[in-house]
Amino acid sequence: MNYRHVYHAGNFADLVKHAALLQLVARLTQGPPLTVIDTHAGRGLYDLASPEARKSGEAAAGVVRLMAAPDAPPVFGPLKAATLALNGKGEILRYPGSPWLIARSLRPGDSYLACELRPEEYEALRVALRDRPNARTAEGDGFALAVERCPSQGRVLLLIDPPFERPDDYDRIIATLAAARRRNPRAQALVWLPLKDLETFDAFLRDLEDAELGPAMVVEARIRPLSDPMKMNGCALVLVDGPDLTAAFSAISQWVAQSLGEAGQSRVYPLSSS
Numbered sequence: 001m002n003y004r005h006v007y008h009a010g011n012f013a014d015l016v017k018h019a020a021l022l023q024l025v026a027r028l029t030q031g032p033p034l035t036v037i038d039t040h041a042g043r044g045l046y047d048l049a050s051p052e053a054r055k056s057g058e059a060a061a062g063v064v065r066l067m068a069a070p071d072a073p074p075v076f077g078p079l080k081a082a083t084l085a086l087n088g089k090g091e092i093l094r095y096p097g098s099p100w101l102i103a104r105s106l107r108p109g110d111s112y113l114a115c116e117l118r119p120e121e122y123e124a125l126r127v128a129l130r131d132r133p134n135a136r137t138a139e140g141d142g143f144a145l146a147v148e149r150c151p152s153q154g155r156v157l158l159l160i161d162p163p164f165e166r167p168d169d170y171d172r173i174i175a176t177l178a179a180a181r182r183r184n185p186r187a188q189a190l191v192w193l194p195l196k197d198l199e200t201f202d203a204f205l206r207d208l209e210d211a212e213l214g215p216a217m218v219v220e221a222r223i224r225p226l227s228d229p230m231k232m233n234g235c236a237l238v239l240v241d242g243p244d245l246t247a248a249f250s251a252i253s254q255w256v257a258q259s260l261g262e263a264g265q266s267r268v269y270p271l272s273s274s
């Protein structure tokens with residue numbers, strides 16, 4: 001398995017995921033203590049000056065444009081603030097991953113577990129979080145760790161963001177959600193998915209409905225028509241049993257689809273059987 005997120009850090013899909021994640025965590029940290037489990041955490045911080053990031057150009061077409069955009073809606077404010085905190089007012093050379101964003105957003109009584117399988121990514125993750133007192137890291141399979149380490153009581157948010165290199169990632173997302181919610185029926189989740197062709201995505205949504213895991217909200221941001229299934233034509237988020245963030249998620253997906261896409265389209269809708 002060769003996936004390395006540094007090629008994609010700060011791209012349009014990261015902007016959708018991270019802007020939505022920050023809105024969600026801000027809402028969930030208004031209540032009793034929260035545990036966040038990040039099944040596929042990555043390295044925590046990304047070097048946009050690295051040859052990999054420069055070669056792909058994805059950050060240049062994503063976060064660099066967001067930071068320069070005069071029309072980005074206020075819902076991107078927290079992500080822009082985090083990016084500014086890392087870079088100052090100069091060139092955007094560093095981009096925050098989900099671990100950096102989550103650890104920085106939690107309160108002292110909250111806790112965060114970041115899981116990563118790949119040893120060199122795990123080592124960077126450990127370093128990125130070492131000064132965060134309520135953050136822990138675990139090296140291994142995040143799907144299994146999320147279920148093992150899911151507290152049976154209290155409020156839990158799972159962030160599930162696999163690389164989709166393996167065909168069984170879709171099934172494992174649903175199995176992990178089902179097992180975590182058997183253990184803690186209050187467990188909520190934000191799942192990230194690529195949009196390549198509609199068949200794969202629709203099949204995932206049907207399986208999710210059949211699993212009857214609770215109400216779910218779907219966010220789609222397409223940056224181009226889904227005519228070439230070999231390309232990532234967009235991305236989606238599925239929020240399972242979460243608060244109503246329709247307005248915020250619509251603003252995020254709409255801006256990304258329209259401002260970073262070509263003939264882009266966005267949609268936010270509840271999963272029908274929920």
Ligand SMILES: C[S@@+](CC[C@H](N)C(=O)[O-])C[C@H]1O[C@@H](n2cnc3c(N)ncnc32)[C@H](O)[C@@H]1O
Nearest residue numbers: 005040041042097098116117118141142161163
């Ligand atoms: C899309 S990246 C994660 C990005 C991160 N969530 C963020 O938003 O900054 C996926 C990560 O999952 C890791 N990975 C792949 N398979 C895994 C598994 N079974 N368990 C945990 N991590 C895994 C990869 O090494 C990669 O770093």
